[in-house]
Amino acid sequence: MSSLNICLCNGLCNRLRSLYSHYNYCLANNLNMTIYNIPTDYCIEDFSKYVVFPKNISFIFEKYEADNFLRKWRSDNKALQNLVVSGGFVGSGVSSPHSNKKCNYAYDGHKNNIYSELKFSEEITSKVINEKYIAVHVRRTDIGSLSRSKELLKNSYYYNFIDSHDSDLKIYIATDNKNTLSEFKEKYGSRIISNNSFDKKFGVRHTSVRDTIIDIFMCMQSTFFLGTRHSSMTDLIYQYRYFVLKNNNASELETATSESYKSLHVDEDNNPPIR
Numbered sequence: 001m002s003s004l005n006i007c008l009c010n011g012l013c014n015r016l017r018s019l020y021s022h023y024n025y026c027l028a029n030n031l032n033m034t035i036y037n038i039p040t041d042y043c044i045e046d047f048s049k050y051v052v053f054p055k056n057i058s059f060i061f062e063k064y065e066a067d068n069f070l071r072k073w074r075s076d077n078k079a080l081q082n083l084v085v086s087g088g089f090v091g092s093g094v095s096s097p098h099s100n101k102k103c104n105y106a107y108d109g110h111k112n113n114i115y116s117e118l119k120f121s122e123e124i125t126s127k128v129i130n131e132k133y134i135a136v137h138v139r140r141t142d143i144g145s146l147s148r149s150k151e152l153l154k155n156s157y158y159y160n161f162i163d164s165h166d167s168d169l170k171i172y173i174a175t176d177n178k179n180t181l182s183e184f185k186e187k188y189g190s191r192i193i194s195n196n197s198f199d200k201k202f203g204v205r206h207t208s209v210r211d212t213i214i215d216i217f218m219c220m221q222s223t224f225f226l227g228t229r230h231s232s233m234t235d236l237i238y239q240y241r242y243f244v245l246k247n248n249n250a251s252e253l254e255t256a257t258s259e260s261y262k263s264l265h266v267d268e269d270n271n272p273p274i275r
Contacts, residue, residue, distance in 0.1 A: 003032040003058075010087030011042040012212055013232040016051075020114045021089040021107040023057060028106075034058045036083075045209040052119040089114075113243035115236070123210075124217050127195070133170040134162055135222030137215070138184075139231045140177035155183055161226040162188070172222060174215030174233075176207050193218075220245065 006022050008015040019035060026033045035057060037046065046061040053059055090107035107114060136158045162171055172193045173184050185192045195214045197207070207215075212233075219225055219237045227234025241247040 002030075003034050005034045005036065005083045007036045007038060007083055007085045008087065009038065009040065009085060011232060012047060012209060013216070013236045014087035015043060015047070016118070016236060017109060017114075017232060018086040018088055019057075020118055021109065022084070022086065023054065023117065024112075024114050025090045025107050026056065032056045032058070035060065037061045043209070047209045047213065050121050050124055050210060050213045052121060054117050109235070109239045109243075115240045115244055118240065118244075120213065120217055124213055127214050127218060128221060129170070129172070129193070129218070131170070132223040133172055133193070134165055134224045135172040135174065135219040136161065136225070137219055137227040137231065137234050137237065138173060138175040138177070138180050139228040139233065140175065140180055155180070155187075158184075158226060159187065161224075165224055169223070172218045174212075174219055 004022060004026050006018065008018055015037065023033060025031075033056060037043075037048070037059065039045070039061075048059045048061060089109060106112065109115065138155075138158055140153075169191070170193055171184070171188055171191050173181060175181050175184075175194075181192075181194055185194075195211050195218070197211065216233060216237060219227070220240050225237065225241065227237060
């Protein structure tokens with residue numbers, strides 16, 4: 001069986017998005033898949049021990065600088081001359097032979113379930129909370145330069161969402177900023193649950209891959225969820241909740257911050273989804 005070679009890039013959730021989009025492409029085309037996960041400032045660590053991969057995926061964590069890796073493999077290994085470099089869905093890679101529109105839509109998480117095989121290790125799933133709770137993903141670090149609305153960056157945006165639900169519910173906060181976590185704890189006290197420790201050694205996000213994957217899992221499993229616009233982590237969580245967990249809560253749909261999540265519910269002919 002032939003194999004498709006993918007070099008993952010950008011942050012953790014961009015990498016997961018690319019991995020599972022291309023995995024579905026490989027399933028449809030009877031291909032094995034080899035993943036080259038190259039550490040960068042946006043994803044320094046190997047995440048493979050926290051994710052249970054399907055059998056036809058080979059995962060390789062190469063400690064090369066991204067540019068050096070590409071030069072090495074394109075010059076030394078003929079099998080990887082057509083290496084796909086991607087942090088997105090099939091057809092949206094930096095270097096991708098699968099760029100036709102039909103293929104892009106077929107494996108696009110905005111429109112289809114590409115995460116049915118996304119499974120986490122027992123170390124992650126053991127963190128499950130067996131009660132109703134609220135989860136918020138509050139991304140800080142670099143998000144200010146990406147958001148079109150400063151109002152969506154304020155704590156009050158999340159406070160309003162939390163306060164619209166039962167005051168007895170616990171609140172799980174996923175954030176990459178220790179000051180934000182302190183502010184939420186000051187306001188909500190013992191209701192706050194968090195798994196994060198912060199250190200600049202983890203790169204741009206200041207949080208470890210393990211903590212981030214726990215955050216993803218906890219937000220996916222929450223009763224109510226609000227995320228951060230323009231964040232691939234929020235996009236992945238909303239898409240998983242919608243397609244895999246079949247969460248079609250009307251109030252959540254109305255308040256969803258992810259543009260990709262909103263695109264699930266538009267008339268595509270007249271309102272094409274935002275990419």
